[in-house]
Amino acid sequence: MRGRYPSPPRSDPPPSPFRLRPPPGRDLPSLRVVVMADSTLDLTLDGPALTARLVDFPSVSGEEKALADAIEEALRALPHLTVDRHGNNVVARTNLGRAERVVLAGHIDTVPIADNVPSRLDADGILWGCGTSDMKSGVAVQLRIAATVPAPNRDLTFVFYDNEEVAAHLNGLGHIAEAHPDWLAGDFAVLLEPSDGEVEGGCQGTLRVHLRTTGERAHSARGWMGSNAVHAAAPILARLAAYEPRRPVIDGLEYREGLNAVGIEGGVATNVIPDACTVVVNYRYAPDRTEDEAVAHVREVFADCGIDEMIVDDHSGAAMPGLSHSAAQAFMTAVGGAARPKFGWTDVSRFGALGVPAVNYGPGDPMYAHKRDEHVAVERITHCEDRLRSWLTG
Amino acid sequence: MRGRYPSPPRSDPPPSPFRLRPPPGRDLPSLRVVVMADSTLDLTLDGPALTARLVDFPSVSGEEKALADAIEEALRALPHLTVDRHGNNVVARTNLGRAERVVLAGHIDTVPIADNVPSRLDADGILWGCGTSDMKSGVAVQLRIAATVPAPNRDLTFVFYDNEEVAAHLNGLGHIAEAHPDWLAGDFAVLLEPSDGEVEGGCQGTLRVHLRTTGERAHSARGWMGSNAVHAAAPILARLAAYEPRRPVIDGLEYREGLNAVGIEGGVATNVIPDACTVVVNYRYAPDRTEDEAVAHVREVFADCGIDEMIVDDHSGAAMPGLSHSAAQAFMTAVGGAARPKFGWTDVSRFGALGVPAVNYGPGDPMYAHKRDEHVAVERITHCEDRLRSWLTG
Numbered sequence: 001m002r003g004r005y006p007s008p009p010r011s012d013p014p015p016s017p018f019r020l021r022p023p024p025g026r027d028l029p030s031l032r033v034v035v036m037a038d039s040t041l042d043l044t045l046d047g048p049a050l051t052a053r054l055v056d057f058p059s060v061s062g063e064e065k066a067l068a069d070a071i072e073e074a075l076r077a078l079p080h081l082t083v084d085r086h087g088n089n090v091v092a093r094t095n096l097g098r099a100e101r102v103v104l105a106g107h108i109d110t111v112p113i114a115d116n117v118p119s120r121l122d123a124d125g126i127l128w129g130c131g132t133s134d135m136k137s138g139v140a141v142q143l144r145i146a147a148t149v150p151a152p153n154r155d156l157t158f159v160f161y162d163n164e165e166v167a168a169h170l171n172g173l174g175h176i177a178e179a180h181p182d183w184l185a186g187d188f189a190v191l192l193e194p195s196d197g198e199v200e201g202g203c204q205g206t207l208r209v210h211l212r213t214t215g216e217r218a219h220s221a222r223g224w225m226g227s228n229a230v231h232a233a234a235p236i237l238a239r240l241a242a243y244e245p246r247r248p249v250i251d252g253l254e255y256r257e258g259l260n261a262v263g264i265e266g267g268v269a270t271n272v273i274p275d276a277c278t279v280v281v282n283y284r285y286a287p288d289r290t291e292d293e294a295v296a297h298v299r300e301v302f303a304d305c306g307i308d309e310m311i312v313d314d315h316s317g318a319a320m321p322g323l324s325h326s327a328a329q330a331f332m333t334a335v336g337g338a339a340r341p342k343f344g345w346t347d348v349s350r351f352g353a354l355g356v357p358a359v360n361y362g363p364g365d366p367m368y369a370h371k372r373d374e375h376v377a378v379e380r381i382t383h384c385e386d387r388l389r390s391w392l393t394g
Numbered sequence: 395m396r397g398r399y400p401s402p403p404r405s406d407p408p409p410s411p412f413r414l415r416p417p418p419g420r421d422l423p424s425l426r427v428v429v430m431a432d433s434t435l436d437l438t439l440d441g442p443a444l445t446a447r448l449v450d451f452p453s454v455s456g457e458e459k460a461l462a463d464a465i466e467e468a469l470r471a472l473p474h475l476t477v478d479r480h481g482n483n484v485v486a487r488t489n490l491g492r493a494e495r496v497v498l499a500g501h502i503d504t505v506p507i508a509d510n511v512p513s514r515l516d517a518d519g520i521l522w523g524c525g526t527s528d529m530k531s532g533v534a535v536q537l538r539i540a541a542t543v544p545a546p547n548r549d550l551t552f553v554f555y556d557n558e559e560v561a562a563h564l565n566g567l568g569h570i571a572e573a574h575p576d577w578l579a580g581d582f583a584v585l586l587e588p589s590d591g592e593v594e595g596g597c598q599g600t601l602r603v604h605l606r607t608t609g610e611r612a613h614s615a616r617g618w619m620g621s622n623a624v625h626a627a628a629p630i631l632a633r634l635a636a637y638e639p640r641r642p643v644i645d646g647l648e649y650r651e652g653l654n655a656v657g658i659e660g661g662v663a664t665n666v667i668p669d670a671c672t673v674v675v676n677y678r679y680a681p682d683r684t685e686d687e688a689v690a691h692v693r694e695v696f697a698d699c700g701i702d703e704m705i706v707d708d709h710s711g712a713a714m715p716g717l718s719h720s721a722a723q724a725f726m727t728a729v730g731g732a733a734r735p736k737f738g739w740t741d742v743s744r745f746g747a748l749g750v751p752a753v754n755y756g757p758g759d760p761m762y763a764h765k766r767d768e769h770v771a772v773e774r775i776t777h778c779e780d781r782l783r784s785w786l787t788g
Contacts, residue, residue: 273656
């Protein structure tokens with residue numbers, strides 16, 4: 001889950017006399033050496049214990065190699081899986097010739113540790129620590145299914161990828177999609193991102209454009225000698241203020257679009273008529289629109305607003321929930337409860353772009369992602385694993 | 395003349411084998427010692443020669459003391475004048491008991507020297523150098539009148555002040571007005587700022603306000619959870635774009651008002667609904683409005699625009715041209731030609747605030763003020779001096 005919550009500042013844990021720690025002044029590589037002393041993963045641990053093990057195996061974005069190595073090694077030990085690797089991304093598949101193939105995917109990186117590693121299990125069954133929610137509990141469920149369901153009713157693809165919490169161009173799922181799109185093929189995909197045990201269908205697209213008006217500078221004491229670019233932006237703001245966003249229903253889910261100025265800037269000096277003004281607009285759109293349609297819509301909304309230039313600054317397409325597909329329907333039945341639409345953009349869109357309907361469904365609670373007090377209820381981990389096993393073996 | 399033109403970057407003159415200069419590495423105080431070797435002003439020089447002498451006597455803002463000393467010394471040598479001093483500001487007055495008193499005022503500082511000192515007179519009668527236009531030619535005319543008109547038909551007050559080219563709170567005329575307003579008393583004032591030999595009547599006021607709208611932050615994927623402060627600014631821009639500025643005629647001069655956004659700013663991050671937006675508005679208003687009336691007008695214009703806060707950021711009142719006064723009418727007759735309105739704000743407003751009508755009338759050309767190629771036609775200096783002498787002796 002990327003960018004939804006502010007990251008806490010990176011901080012070092014306080015020195016403790018009770019645990020072996022690198023001496024002050026030693027940096028992270030030294031800590032990694034300590035971890036390397038136990039660099040294997042035991043997939044016979046139950047879901048909560050495996051989650052704790054993963055949390056205690058630091059893998060901040062950019063430093064996932066050791067964990068990717070451990071995951072690869074553990075999966076290669078399972079004879080029913082074929083394993084591929086691309087960078088620090090690991091993909092494992094069954095090849096049973098089933099009628100359907102489903103993908104279970106998750107990122108193995110976390111935001112920077114904030115004095116919340118190692119993990120701690122309290123008396124109420126709450127597991128605390130960096131990544132407990134986002135999303136080492138989800139990765140633990142993936143690994144548990146991989147290890148304990150050797151003959152699923154659908155062929156399975158497990159995807160473990162890096163760099164989800166950082167810039168989009170580093171995202172491991174994107175790198176796999178570009179280099180080996182066939183590794184991601186399937187009829188349906190589940191990302192085990194924190195969703196508090198609910199199913200979030202598809203995701204909305206997000207388009208950011210810069211709408212620019214221009215004018216002519218002049219001294220503000222002789223404003224009639226120039227042309228005011230900020231005044232020229234008046235129709236843009238009026239159009240935004242009056243805009244009625246759509247709320248289309250797709251696969252039974254009601255999406256909610258939005259067209260918002262997220263920034264505006266203009267001005268040269270306090271005695272100069274501004275010759276340029278830029279309104280930054282973010283269009284969040286439902287998955288019944290393609291990327292081209294989204295751009296065309298924004299262009300149409302502002303068609304007669306006197307804009308001199310419209311620049312597409314950033315664009316990530318929407319993803320259909322695909323809940324009408326048979327694999328998805330069986331999944332919904334097994335999971336129980338209703339799906340809800342996903343308004344924010346997530347990596348399910350990368351599957352959407354490959355024609356694979358996808359949902360978010362994971363044990364973590366997004367409210368606590370990226371927080372110092374990140375935690376997960378161990379009961380949620382077990383429940384999620386049970387539901388997926390039920391779907392894949394029923 | 396302040397802020398009308400961009401100041402060129404300060405630069406040192408190239409080393410010259412033909413002139414005595416401080417050795418490299420010596421700083422300005424050393425240069426001042428060189429100047430002190432000839433620290434007197436000869437008021438028997440004609441206007442152009444005295445201008446050249448003043449240009450060759452550097453007095454960049456903040457470094458006017460030596461020139462103020464020289465002016466004070468030269469004026470104290472004139473028995474028909476009483477001389478006062480406040481800081482580096484010098485005021486000299488006749489006390490002949492005339493029915494009217496007029497003020498001739500000018501600033502003695504310049505913008506930083508830009509490789510354009512010492513002065514140079516070319517074969518076409520153009521005098522080049524820092525301050526030739528803004529406004530050592532005007533100061534030369536003041537000094538010439540002071541020295542050569544011992545029995546004027548109106549009592550005269552000569553004001554020489556510092557720090558006009560820098561921040562308003564340093565302005566010497568403002569300091570005199572605050573400490574010794576009686577020194578500036580009079581029926582009419584002429585500032586010898588560069589006006590290309592035309593009379594600029596009064597000046598417009600300038601009011602700058604910040605109009606602030608507020609909203610509530612939310613993730614832009616769930617914009618309906620928040621309230622967009624940039625959208626809330628739409629009525630402000632619409633009002634500005636539709637505004638029809640006044641063009642009132644005062645004392646026969648047509649002023650032109652203006653109400654302009656000179657800046658706009660809003661935005662938190664590209665995925666956040668902005669909770670604040672500020673439009674910076676500059677109102678330039680004609681001298682038939684007081685400062686209070688100007689604020690009330692702006693408040694009224696935006697009354698129903700949903701503004702949460704209006705902050706007056708900067709305000710300098712307008713000044714009436716006062717051309718209907720008898721001293722002014724005699725001045726206009728002597729000078730010849732028509733007056734024009736002054737749209738920008740100038741120091742005449744400081745006289746206006748003291749109830750003294752004022753105009754700009756000086757030999758310099760404002761087009762070349764603050765420029766590396768600053769210059770003045772010597773014929774203009776002589777003409778200006780002649781016209782003023784005619785007015786004050788006719």
